[in-house]
Amino acid sequence: MGRVGVLLLNLGGPDELDDVRHFLFNLFSDPEIIRIPVPAFQKPLAWLISTLREKKSKANYQVIGGGSPLRRITEAQAQALKDKLQEKGQDAEMYIGMRYWHPYTEEAIASIKRDRITKLVILPLYPQFSISTSGSSFRLLEKLWQEDPALQQIEYTVIPSWYQQPDYLHAMAQMTAKELDQFSNPDEVQIFFSAHGVPVSYVEEAGDPYQKEIEECTKLIIKNLNRPNPYTLAYQSRVGPVEWLKPYTEDAIPELGAKGVKDLLVVPISFVSEHIETLQEIDVEYRELAEESGIHNFHRVPALDTNPLFIEGLANLVVDALDAPSVKLAQVSQLKKKVKMYPQERWEWGMTTAAEVWNGRLAMIGFLALIIELISGQGPLHFVGLL
Numbered sequence: 001m002g003r004v005g006v007l008l009l010n011l012g013g014p015d016e017l018d019d020v021r022h023f024l025f026n027l028f029s030d031p032e033i034i035r036i037p038v039p040a041f042q043k044p045l046a047w048l049i050s051t052l053r054e055k056k057s058k059a060n061y062q063v064i065g066g067g068s069p070l071r072r073i074t075e076a077q078a079q080a081l082k083d084k085l086q087e088k089g090q091d092a093e094m095y096i097g098m099r100y101w102h103p104y105t106e107e108a109i110a111s112i113k114r115d116r117i118t119k120l121v122i123l124p125l126y127p128q129f130s131i132s133t134s135g136s137s138f139r140l141l142e143k144l145w146q147e148d149p150a151l152q153q154i155e156y157t158v159i160p161s162w163y164q165q166p167d168y169l170h171a172m173a174q175m176t177a178k179e180l181d182q183f184s185n186p187d188e189v190q191i192f193f194s195a196h197g198v199p200v201s202y203v204e205e206a207g208d209p210y211q212k213e214i215e216e217c218t219k220l221i222i223k224n225l226n227r228p229n230p231y232t233l234a235y236q237s238r239v240g241p242v243e244w245l246k247p248y249t250e251d252a253i254p255e256l257g258a259k260g261v262k263d264l265l266v267v268p269i270s271f272v273s274e275h276i277e278t279l280q281e282i283d284v285e286y287r288e289l290a291e292e293s294g295i296h297n298f299h300r301v302p303a304l305d306t307n308p309l310f311i312e313g314l315a316n317l318v319v320d321a322l323d324a325p326s327v328k329l330a331q332v333s334q335l336k337k338k339v340k341m342y343p344q345e346r347w348e349w350g351m352t353t354a355a356e357v358w359n360g361r362l363a364m365i366g367f368l369a370l371i372i373e374l375i376s377g378q379g380p381l382h383f384v385g386l387l
C-alpha cells in the first residue's frame with residue numbers, strides 16, 4: 001500500500017498568553033471566518049479586531065491556565081490513533097495540521113512531503129462540517145495542492161464529516177449516561193446540548209450544512225442514550241454584531257431556570273477536545289448564569305479527548321476510508337460563502353453610495369488604528385512585521 005499518512009485537521013489555539021493576539025489575527029485573517037468585500041482590507045481589519053479583542057481573550061485563557069490545551073490533546077489523540085491503527089494491522093504516520101496556530105497545516109504538509117507519504121487520509125477533528133472549520137482547512141489544502149506538483153503525486157482521500165460514526169455516538173452516549181448517573185434523580189435531568197454557533201448567513205445564504213448536521217447528531221446521541229430525559233439544543237460562543245444560530249446558550253439557560261429546571265447536564269457537541277469554550281465559557285460563565293437562574297445542579301460531560309471508544313471510531317474511519325473510493329478536496333471545499341450584504345455594501349467603483357459607506361468605515365478603522373497605536377505604541381505595520 002506504500003507509506004500511509006493520516007492528516008488530522010484542527011483549529012489550533014495559543015500555547016501561551018503572548019500568542020493570543022497573533023492567534024486572533026490569524027483567525028480573523030481567514031475569509032471563511034469573516035469576509036469583507038475588499039480583500040485588501042482583510043488583514044487591517046483582522047489586526048483591528050485582534051487588537052480590540054486581545055484583552056478579553058487573554059483574560060479567558062488566563063482562567064484556563066494561560067493557554068489552550070488543544071495542541072497537547074490533539075497530540076495525545078494522534079498517538080492513541082496511531083497505536084489503535086497498529087493494533088488493527090495498519091501502520092500509519094500521524095500529522096497534525098492546525099488552521100490558526102502551530103503546528104500549522106503548512107508545517108504538516110512539509111513533513112508529509114519529507115516523509116514521502118504515498119497514501120494520505122485527511123481527517124478533520126470536527127464531527128460536523130462547517131464552512132468556517134473543516135471547510136476553511138479544505139480550502140487551504142486545495143490551494144496548497146494546486147500550487148505544488150509534488151503533492152499532486154500523493155493519493156489522498158478526505159473524510160468531510162463523521163458525526164454518524166457508531167463508536168463516536170456510543171462514546172458520547174456512554175459519557176452522557178455516566179454524568180447523568182451522578183445526579184440524585186437521573187431521569188429528571190435536563191440534557192442541554194451546546195454547539196459552537198455560526199452566523200445565520202452561513203446556513204441560509206451559503207448553504208452550510210452545519211446546523212442540519214448538529215441537529216441530526218443530537219438526535220442520534222439521544223437515540224443511543226436511550227433514556228427518558230428531556231433535551232434542548234442551543235448555540236454558544238457568538239462573536240460580533242451579526243445574527244448567529246439560535247437559541248443562544250446564554251438565553252436558553254435562564255429560560256430553563258424560569259421553567260423550574262433545577263438539574264442541568266451540558267453536553268458540548270461540536271468539538272472533541274477540551275478547549276477554552278468548554279473550560280472557561282461553559283464551566284465558568286454558564287455555570288454562574290445557571291446558578292443565578294436557579295439551576296443549582298449544573299454538570300458538564302467532559303470532552304472525548306482520548307476516550308478509547310472514540311479513538312476506535314477514528315481508527316475505523318481511517319481503515320474504511322483507505323478501502324473506499326477517494327473523496328477529493330475540490331468536492332468538499334465547493335461550498336463558497338456568499339454572505340448576504342446590504343445593497344449599499346456591495347462594492348462599486350465611482351461616486352456611489354457603496355463608496356461612501358466603505359470610505360466611512362475605512363476612515364473609522366484608520367482613526368481607531370491611530371488611537372490604538374497612540375495608546376499601545378504598536379500599529380498594524382508592527383503587527384504584520386513590516387516595522
Ligand SMILES: C=CC1=C(C)c2cc3[nH]c(cc4nc(cc5[nH]c(cc1n2)c(C)c5CCC(=O)O)C(CCC(=O)O)=C4C)c(C)c3C=C
Nearest residue numbers: 012013014033057068070130132133196198239270275276
Ligand atoms: C466546530 C467548532 C467551531 C466553529 C463552528 C467555530 C466558528 C467560529 N469561531 C469564531 C471565532 C472564534 N473562535 C475562537 C476559538 C475557538 N473556536 C473553536 C471552534 C469553532 N469555531 C474552538 C475549538 C476554539 C478554541 C481554541 C482554543 O484555544 O482552545 C476564538 C478565540 C477565542 C476567543 O477569543 O473567544 C474566536 C474569536 C467565529 C467568528 C466562527 C464562525 C464564523
Ligand SMILES: [Fe+2]
Nearest residue numbers: 011196237277
Ligand atoms: Fe470558534
